[in-house]
Amino acid sequence: MGLPAVIYKLRPEDNVGTALSNLAEGEKYPVFEEGKGVVGEIEVVTPVPKWYKVALERIGEDEEVIKFGYPIGVSVMEIEPGVVVHITNVVLDSKYEFKELVRRGFVLGEALTRIGKGELLRVGRNFRPLHPSLKGLPPRVRVGVAVAPIAEGGVVRLGNIVDLRRELGWNERYRRLVRDFYRFLRAGLAEFSRVQVG
């Protein structure tokens, strides 16, 4: 493809751009913004493969990485301008991702320790509530049961726990449907296929 050797960004607020060709280490390349043209220049400090992202400015640790005008993840280390931004230094912070959804009921809280499958989630023990309707619960109150292992600091949400408390206001029928679906599916898979379930 006849694309120029530039770093392309879609929105003014983006702090990463995409390399439209392979970029060589130590060379300077123009930063091209859609609708505006060349808006700057970046010295690339590592070789950048085509379509990979390059930091356009210094991104501190635990800061948002913004592409398309929206945060696509959070940096896990300091990123200098001109460095490749990829899975080594940016992760999807699902806590952040679903922060807005906490309010809406998607995310219930955070795991304080690693929670095994089938383990009980108790406030303060292994679970920190984030959902408004769970906030006032006294310590050690049972919140639900994990249906999949949840990593330490991982997100607890509908989908990885069952037997939720009623305070959540979940539709009771929906809750039962989800629980039974897991049960039947797991039983069926175990019995009729050679798929290893858990």
Next chain:
Amino acid sequence: MGEHAVRAYYRDKRKVYGVRNHVLILPTTLCVNRVAEMIWEEFRDERWGDAGENRVIVIKHASGCCHVGFERDVTFRTLLGVASHPNVYGVLLVSLGCGQLCKRPLSPGEDKRANLEAFKLYDRLVKRGVKAYWVNVQERALLREYTDGLEQAVELGRKFVRRLVEGARSLKRVEAPLSRFVIGVGNGASDPTSGLFANPALGYVVDYLVKHGASVVFSQTTEVLGAEKYLFRKVRSGRVANKLKRLLETATVLKEALLEYLEESDPTPGNIASGISTLTEKSLGSVLKIGHDSGVEISDVLPYAHKVPRGGGLYFMDGPGEDVQAITGMVAGGAHVIVFTTGLGTPVGSPVSPVIKVTANKSTYERLKSLIDVYLPIEELFGNGASLREIALKYLYPAILEVMSGDKLSRSEELGQVDFDIRGYWLRA
């Protein structure tokens, strides 16, 4: 003709405009696919309309029998939606007699209209004002003893189709405003150019279409997971926000129930190799096709194959990420035309609606010219400083109107693509 008007076929009885004037042969169950095809064979090369864009279409599908639970309703809704599609002049239903959506056979001597009301598909089509005929294979055999019922069913079917074709040929296009149309958008066979150029470019066209009164529908629920922040920014009313939340939860739970965890499965190793780092980045690249203008909000969240309201707005229809099933849902919802972005190239089409394929990948366009309708010349971005919006409105928007007005066939129609697959949820009984 006005700048934002389309020349289309007007159907008085139903008060809708269609961009095509097809005659449809629809088996109500998969067992009679071949019978429907035999009826169709006589009309294989029949074409009408200024560019020869209209024809007799047979939809062969894998549904209509042994559906369990709400899957039956979804199948019914999809078949009804396609049969009463604005682009269809009239429909011949081919049924077997014992399927879930079939007409029960009459016993000899019984009144012909006796159980017609129980044949829901036909009944609803007639109530909607659709020109509909039916052929029942088992019944032909019962009514005429000692003759070949199959041969008779085929003969009868052909007679009905001949009648429909005659009527369809006499209809002429008239001018219609953009607000009477529904446009579906989708993407598949993606590569990095899809997320960077093609989908954002389509987004500008969607903004423009909605601004000029058209309804736009998008689907592919599994491909928006991760881009919640973006989606909810486009939702104002609490009712729609609740529906959207519920839909995204269900999709996540369904995936997790199958022991597939989003954070682990996406992005795939292939995505990572082409520079995508997180699920959100991947989903954003796909979801940007629904527009950039924050003034355009998602008017409603619809179930699969549900009718999309005409008269403007942006709608989200539940549907799988898989191209054919997603397109089938949007078409059954009444989408007159589908605009589909691709990076690697795909031949996908749909029986009753044209599918316009768009790419921003020059080498794909050059190698697969017979599949791709529109190439967005992104080199103009860097050459003469055109913006993505200008490119999209200069190349893509006129191409959509051209195909809708029947001045040109889409590549999917030229190829005779009749891809049709109704979403299934689980095992059949």
